Amino acid sequence: DQQVKQNSPSLSVQEGRISILNCDYTNSMFDYFLWYKKYPAEGPTFLISISSIKDKNEDGRFTVFLNKSAKHLSLHIVPSQPGDSAVYFCAASNYGAGSYQLTFGKGTKLSVIP
Amino acid sequence: NAGVTQTPKFRILKIGQSMTLQCTQDMNHNYMYWYRQDPGMGLKLIYYSVGAGITDKGEVPNGYNVSRSTTEDFPLRLELAAPSQTSVYFCASHRGGSYEQYFGPGTRLTVT
Incomplete structure (x- = not known):
């Protein structure tokens, strides 16, 4: 039973355009969300996060949007x-349960074409 | 400041062999984790620790053991390796009060 779903295994975008990566979750108890970026043969690195009390968080070229009613978040680059x-x-x-444990989606491979 | 280091980078084991994956962090983080990532899948939590001497099971603990005798080290022990344990293993750590986990580079393990 996947509690965090990333339904697009891959995405290709032209350089300079917007990349939108989507994520859905089923557990209504989740209250903190993070995006990690992973290059081949490296460990994941933290990118951006958002608390459930917010609906948007920006950091430079990266913005995460949270829609709690739809249990959906997206990362815009x-x-x-x-x-x-x-x-x-x-x-x-x-x-809220005092847990720092993270539940991960399967990931989306983004290819930005020059 | 090396962050989170993992050894070895690669290892091939025969079925039934055992080994220990090493993980060390130099950031004085209390929280440490072991994950495995299978092809096309997300990271699944094997074991975690909230401080020296305290460990607990994650989602997929069967076939693994851990110990945490110091703040810095969190080794993962595989006993009686099985092909199902072929995976990439990541160690991670973070300080209390922060969700940002810092990951090591991973250990690619093949069991044949």
Whole structure:
């Protein structure tokens, strides 16, 4: 039973355009969400996060949107750059239960075409 | 500051052999985790620790053991390796009060 779902295994975007990566979750107890970026043969690195009390968080070219009623979040990358080509993982946690454990989606492989 | 280091980077085991995957962090983080990532899948939590001497099971603990005798080290032990344990293993850590986990580079393990 997947609690965090990333339904698009891959996404291709032209350099300079917007990349939108989507994530859905089923556990209504999740209250903190994170995006991680992973290059081949490396460990994931933290990108951006959002608490359930917010609906948007920005950090430079990266913006995460949270729609709690739809149990959906998205990561926007504008403008996309070739160096953004990587696998992006969505992760969620239930901080309200005192847990830092993360539940990960399967990931979306983003390819930014020069 | 090396962050989270993992050894070895690669290993091939025969069925039934055992080994220990090493993980060390130099950030004085209390929280440490072991994940496995199978092809096309997300990371699944094997074991975690909230501090020295305290460990607990994650989602997929069967076939693994851990110990946490120091803040820095969190080794993962595989006993009686099986082909189903072929995977990439990641260690991660973070400080209390933060959700941002720092990951090591991973260990690619093949059991044949």
